[in-house]
Amino acid sequence: MKSQIEKLIKEALKNLNIEDVNFSIEHPEDFKNGDYSTNVAMVCAKGLKTNPKELAEKIIIELKGLPKQGFGGIEKVEIAGPGFINFYLSRDFFTSSVKDILEKGDDWGRNELLSGKKVMVEYTQPNPFKPFHIGHLMSNSIGESISRIMEFSGAKTIHANYQGDVGPHVAKAIYGLIKFGLTDSSKSVAEQAQYIGECYSKGSNLYDTDENAKEEIEVINKKVYDRSDVEINKIYDWGRKVTLEAFEEIYKILGTKFEYYFFESEMAVMGEKIVRENVGKVFDESDGAIVFHGEKYDPRLHTRVFINSKGLPTYESKEIGLTITKFEKENPDVSIVTTAIEQAEYMKVVQKALSIMHPDLESRMQHITHGMMRLASGKMSSRKGNVITGELLLRDSMDIVLEKVKDRELKDEEKKKISEVVGVAALKYSILRSSLGSNIIYDFEKSISFEGDSGPYLQYTTVRANSIISKAVKFNTDGKKEIPENVTDLEKFLYQFPEVVSYAYESLEPHHIATYLTLLASAFNTFYGNTQILAEENKYMAYHLDLVKSFYQTMKNGLWLLGIEVPEKM
RNA sequence: GCCCCUGUAGUUAAAUGGAUAUAACUGCGGACUUCUAAGCCGUUAUUGCAGGUUCGAUUCCUGCCGGGGGCACCA
Numbered sequence A: 001m002k003s004q005i006e007k008l009i010k011e012a013l014k015n016l017n018i019e020d021v022n023f024s025i026e027h028p029e030d031f032k033n034g035d036y037s038t039n040v041a042m043v044c045a046k047g048l049k050t051n052p053k054e055l056a057e058k059i060i061i062e063l064k065g066l067p068k069q070g071f072g073g074i075e076k077v078e079i080a081g082p083g084f085i086n087f088y089l090s091r092d093f094f095t096s097s098v099k100d101i102l103e104k105g106d107d108w109g110r111n112e113l114l115s116g117k118k119v120m121v122e123y124t125q126p127n128p129f130k131p132f133h134i135g136h137l138m139s140n141s142i143g144e145s146i147s148r149i150m151e152f153s154g155a156k157t158i159h160a161n162y163q164g165d166v167g168p169h170v171a172k173a174i175y176g177l178i179k180f181g182l183t184d185s186s187k188s189v190a191e192q193a194q195y196i197g198e199c200y201s202k203g204s205n206l207y208d209t210d211e212n213a214k215e216e217i218e219v220i221n222k223k224v225y226d227r228s229d230v231e232i233n234k235i236y237d238w239g240r241k242v243t244l245e246a247f248e249e250i251y252k253i254l255g256t257k258f259e260y261y262f263f264e265s266e267m268a269v270m271g272e273k274i275v276r277e278n279v280g281k282v283f284d285e286s287d288g289a290i291v292f293h294g295e296k297y298d299p300r301l302h303t304r305v306f307i308n309s310k311g312l313p314t315y316e317s318k319e320i321g322l323t324i325t326k327f328e329k330e331n332p333d334v335s336i337v338t339t340a341i342e343q344a345e346y347m348k349v350v351q352k353a354l355s356i357m358h359p360d361l362e363s364r365m366q367h368i369t370h371g372m373m374r375l376a377s378g379k380m381s382s383r384k385g386n387v388i389t390g391e392l393l394l395r396d397s398m399d400i401v402l403e404k405v406k407d408r409e410l411k412d413e414e415k416k417k418i419s420e421v422v423g424v425a426a427l428k429y430s431i432l433r434s435s436l437g438s439n440i441i442y443d444f445e446k447s448i449s450f451e452g453d454s455g456p457y458l459q460y461t462t463v464r465a466n467s468i469i470s471k472a473v474k475f476n477t478d479g480k481k482e483i484p485e486n487v488t489d490l491e492k493f494l495y496q497f498p499e500v501v502s503y504a505y506e507s508l509e510p511h512h513i514a515t516y517l518t519l520l521a522s523a524f525n526t527f528y529g530n531t532q533i534l535a536e537e538n539k540y541m542a543y544h545l546d547l548v549k550s551f552y553q554t555m556k557n558g559l560w561l562l563g564i565e566v567p568e569k570m
Numbered sequence B: 001g002c003c004c005c006u007g008u009a010g011u012u013a014a015a016u017g018g019a020u021a022u023a024a025c026u027g028c029g030g031a032c033u034u035c036u037a038a039g040c041c042g043u044u045a046u047u048g049c050a051g052g053u054u055c056g057a058u059u060c061c062u063g064c065c066g067g068g069g070g071c072a073c074c075a
Helices: A004-016 A040-048 A052-066 A089-108 A134-152 A168-180 A189-209 A211-226 A228-254 A263-279 A315-329 A341-358 A360-366 A390-406 A410-432 A454-475 A489-494 A497-507 A511-530 A543-560
Strands: A036-037 A074-080 A085-088 A120-123 A156-163 A260-263 A283-287 A289-293 A303-307 A334-340 A366-370 A373-374 A441-444
Touching: A004 A036, A004 A040, A004 A052, A040 A052, A040 A366, A040 A511, A052 A085, A085 A189, A085 A410, A089 A489, A089 A543, A120 A134, A134 A156, A134 A228, A134 A334, A134 A366, A134 A373, A134 A390, A134 A410, A134 A497, A134 A543, A168 A189, A168 A228, A168 A289, A189 A211, A189 A228, A211 A228, A228 A390, A228 A410, A260 A263, A260 A315, A263 A303, A263 A315, A283 A543, A289 A341, A303 A315, A315 A334, A315 A341, A315 A360, A334 A341, A341 A366, A360 A366, A390 A410, A410 A454, A410 A511, A410 A543, A454 A511, A489 A511, A489 A543, A497 A511, A497 A543, A511 A543
Parallel strands: A120 A156, A120 A334, A156 A260, A334 A366, A373 A441
Antiparallel strands: A036 A085, A074 A085, A283 A289, A289 A303
16 A cells, blocks of 8 residues: 555656655554655655645645546545645555455565575574573574564574583683582583583682682683593583573573574684684784784774684684684575674674675675663673573563462463463563663563563453454354444554564564554554454444454464464463 | 764653654553453653754754773683
8 A cells, every 4th residue: 555655646746747756655643644644745845945735735636636546445635734645544445454464364464575585693692601691581582583574574584593612601610610519410401500600600700819710710721622631521511511401491482493503612613714814814913813903994993803812713703704604504695693782893893804805795794783681780790690590580470470370260281381471472572672772771570561561461462352253153243244434543553564564674673563563452452442342233243353353363473573472361 | 082882751661854752660540340450541741961954853963961882812
């Protein structure tokens, strides 16, 4: 409909001998101002030195004179405010859009913007031997949603995770494990992983405060790299396995599946090789290290070390190895990395170095950054041990849900499933409801909500709709097939879904989906509140049921884009 | 010091250069007791400050102020 209106306006402008201009067509916030609105008259009036309202009149006359294709769905056109032209859609348009939603089903809202393209999205990036904290939860929720939005836009998506299984953090954890003892292997994977995280934190503190510990940790670090010590290898292999298994349990609850797991230990070799081959061309030697002088290419960039003076590759080199590996293995059209903003400046430098070596990759690397989760008391740091782990947060969230359903007549198994699905939704929504730029000051009470503007609100509303649909089979809709004259706000939001999806893709901002679904759910609840759908006297029952079904479908598709599941009951 | 992000009701957020800045939470009040009350209805703004561009600025530009991040061998 939007493109039809656009086409009509362009034709009208042509007939009036007005040059093509950049005008917009949007949905007015208030439905009183129509379903679509354009600023074309105001934009043109400037150049023509005429009154925008008079120009709008002329455009409308021209629009009405044009061949009708497109005008089928438009009931009336009006001029309002400073010169907006507002389009009001007809009852028929909304009725047929409901039908359209039901026909498209799970494909409703899809677009072809990335048709035939392959996209790799890297996200989550927790490190073995360190806790999975809420920052990882944030990266996971955002990365998962972005990959689903791209998939819904026609792309083949590949999910990748990158995990730091070597480096000083590993040595610190192993030092802690040696000093404070290993944990009981009869405990759950999650408990063992938590213990390893605690040892990391203690080891890290000792590294900063105790010279002897520092020396020992550096020795361990070297041994981890060259695998020269049998005892350390044993602890390393066990710790790596346990922490990775614990991550896997979390991914399962979160609903994420990765096709690729990249590890720093594997990327270091190739990265180092590439860097060394390009010394003198791209990289320079400086104080015994190999560096890249970013500022030579862009004043906003800076110098970073790629191979340190001990000859070991830094994270920067590993990132080069990783990126090249991704393109060698899958050759994606776009390679996206999702991380917190603290990596933004660093990534620009690395991507610049890569672009010089591979100019063709420059436009295919994309870094999406999000704000950081912070505690009211300051920055979280797993080194300091003041982290909130992913498990803890998930468990707290699920416990709240369990408490809410405890008196329901449901099996324990069902209650557990609901608490998982709803608990995760509450968390994910709290992350995905706002734009990616700003930080989230974490406060469980304030951050995780189960009422109004929340994940559970969206789920609850969807479940309500589903409940009507399943009860409807007992009703006969013969003689109840009239179409109501009035159009509800619900219908006025429903048909907009595909536009919201493509906008979310273009801006790479999942919160547009979240905001839209909340508006939609609210419109449904209003409708639900003042309409008794399953009532013998409801002569609109058939249409109302289609409307409920199309709402359910839209919510299901939209929540999928956020990585949120819809429970059967709640 | 330089660079990047950010600043909106008491709080947490939304707003593709547009119309009366939109919600939720909290507080107070209300309806139904019939399809799930995690619901519905009602009730609060100097968009950090000062300029500029524009018919029109929360949005774009400049400067200042506050918060966060980055700036050589951590990741």
